[in-house]
Amino acid sequence: MESITVKTSSKQYPVFIGKQAIDTLPNFIESHVSKANKILIITDEKVATLHLEAVQAVLAATGKQVFTHIVPQGEYAKTFDVYYECQSYCLSQQLNRKSLIIALGGGAVGDLAGFVAATFMRGIPFIQVPTTLLAHDSAVGGKVAINHPLGKNMIGAFFQPEAVIYDLNFLATLPEQELRSGFAEVIKHSLIADRDFYHWLMTNIQDLTKITDEQFFKMIKRGIEIKAAVVEEDEKENGVRAYLNFGHTLGHAVEASMGYGKFTHGESVLIGMVYALKLSQKKQQLVFEYNSFVEWVQALGYRTTIPKHLKIEQLLQLMKTDKKSVTNSATFVLLEQVGAPLLAEMADEDLLNEMANFIER
Ligand SMILES: NC(=O)c1ccc[n+]([C@@H]2O[C@H](COP(=O)([O-])OP(=O)(O)OC[C@H]3O[C@@H](n4cnc5c(N)ncnc54)[C@H](O)[C@@H]3O)[C@@H](O)[C@H]2O)c1
Ligand SMILES: O=C(O)C(=O)C[C@@H](O)[C@H](O)[C@H](O)COP(=O)(O)O
Numbered sequence: 522m523e524s525i526t527v528k529t530s531s532k533q534y535p536v537f538i539g540k541q542a543i544d545t546l547p548n549f550i551e552s553h554v555s556k557a558n559k560i561l562i563i564t565d566e567k568v569a570t571l572h573l574e575a576v577q578a579v580l581a582a583t584g585k586q587v588f589t590h591i592v593p594q595g596e597y598a599k600t601f602d603v604y605y606e607c608q609s610y611c612l613s614q615q616l617n618r619k620s621l622i623i624a625l626g627g628g629a630v631g632d633l634a635g636f637v638a639a640t641f642m643r644g645i646p647f648i649q650v651p652t653t654l655l656a657h658d659s660a661v662g663g664k665v666a667i668n669h670p671l672g673k674n675m676i677g678a679f680f681q682p683e684a685v686i687y688d689l690n691f692l693a694t695l696p697e698q699e700l701r702s703g704f705a706e707v708i709k710h711s712l713i714a715d716r717d718f719y720h721w722l723m724t725n726i727q728d729l730t731k732i733t734d735e736q737f738f739k740m741i742k743r744g745i746e747i748k749a750a751v752v753e754e755d756e757k758e759n760g761v762r763a764y765l766n767f768g769h770t771l772g773h774a775v776e777a778s779m780g781y782g783k784f785t786h787g788e789s790v791l792i793g794m795v796y797a798l799k800l801s802q803k804k805q806q807l808v809f810e811y812n813s814f815v816e817w818v819q820a821l822g823y824r825t826t827i828p829k830h831l832k833i834e835q836l837l838q839l840m841k842t843d844k845k846s847v848t849n850s851a852t853f854v855l856l857e858q859v860g861a862p863l864l865a866e867m868a869d870e871d872l873l874n875e876m877a878n879f880i881e882r
């Protein structure tokens with residue numbers, strides 16, 4: 522079992538990573554959240570069928586009252602309606618300021634449950650129990666949110682968990698498409714922070730269904746270390762945290778204009794990263810083996826173009842209203858080198874011209 526400590530200005534907490542990490546949950550609750558008189562697990566329909574029983578069994582050892590609230594899968598969980606139902610459930614079961622929420626699932630469940638915890642009675646403790654590869658990113662760092670039709674994660678908070686308990690056994694049931702989604706954020710972490718890690722990924726990962734336990738462990742640990750270092754420096758995104766948004770300016774615009782849930786988050790971000798890499802070559806003279814990168818990700822099953830029914834003017838509008846934007850132009854994360862990101866305000870014309878090259882033929 523590996524433990525990484527995340528030290529933000531608002532909270533310090535552990536991330537336990539390993540097989541059977543879930544077994545640490547009762548002890549952690551006993552030693553750190555002992556006053557929690559009621560525990561609410563928030564999970565989704567699919568994870569409930571696969572892993573809920575195991576978590577309920579472990580929690581039985583706490584002797585506390587355990588409730589479960591099941592929400593829809595994926596982005597359908599990150600809506601105002603589902604958020605409202607969660608709050609109603611908390612109130613109807615008389616949860617109080619000493620209660621604890623456990624987010625059991627991927628990033629959608631974590632973002633939703635974290636936002637419920639952040640806002641119920643102005644904030645109660647929560648623990649992230651991630652079940653996807655993608656959640657090496659979402660469970661760490663305290664961004665919690667729901668979506669709005671006008672933009673991804675527009676309604677949310679910065680609210681750190683008490684702990685992240687990452688049981689790698691849960692990953693065994695992930696379908697390939699979800700591995701692909703999560704692996705995109707692993708690639709992102711490597712591109713913004715660690716050239717050697719990027720080369721290791723390119724050399725070793727050729728088939729997402731054949732990732733070994735050791736490889737999962739390495740990519741999750743390194744991804745979390747990179748994310749934690751950024752969040753420790755800039756918890757509330759006043760500066761460098763925006764680098765974690767590499768690929769997301771176009772990625773979020775694609776997700777929103779496709780309709781949330783049509784493309785996975787990681788697949789959309791991957792399109793956004795390919796686009797940002799091209800812009801980086803043009804605007805920052807990034808020296809990068811672009812063609813090999815595109816061949817590699819296409820062989821892994823990613824699409825690298827914008828679906829042709831999407832309107833580039835609408836995508837531009839969404840990019841300009843992204844949270845990073847403070848003027849009337851879109852702000853992009855570009856790379857000067859692999860491992861050296863920067864923020865750049867982009868002219869509409871440059872973005873439109875380049876998007877036209879990215880529309881699927
Ligand atoms: N807060 C952050 O910092 C942050 C970072 C990255 C992404 N995100 C958000 O995370 C979300 C995407 O994350 P995700 O893909 O993990 O989300 P998810 O919760 O939607 O999970 C993806 C799908 O996999 C299923 N699933 C989950 N665990 C499984 C398992 N072990 N076996 C089989 N199926 C399983 C879920 O039911 C769902 O259908 C997006 O909403 C994105 O915006 C947030
Ligand atoms: O933690 C961050 O900061 C990130 O940007 C991580 C992203 O992978 C993640 O998708 C995040 O939810 C995006 O945040 P947003 O503020 O652009 O909605």
Ligand SMILES: [Zn+2]
Nearest residue numbers: 706769786790
């Ligand atoms: Zn993301």
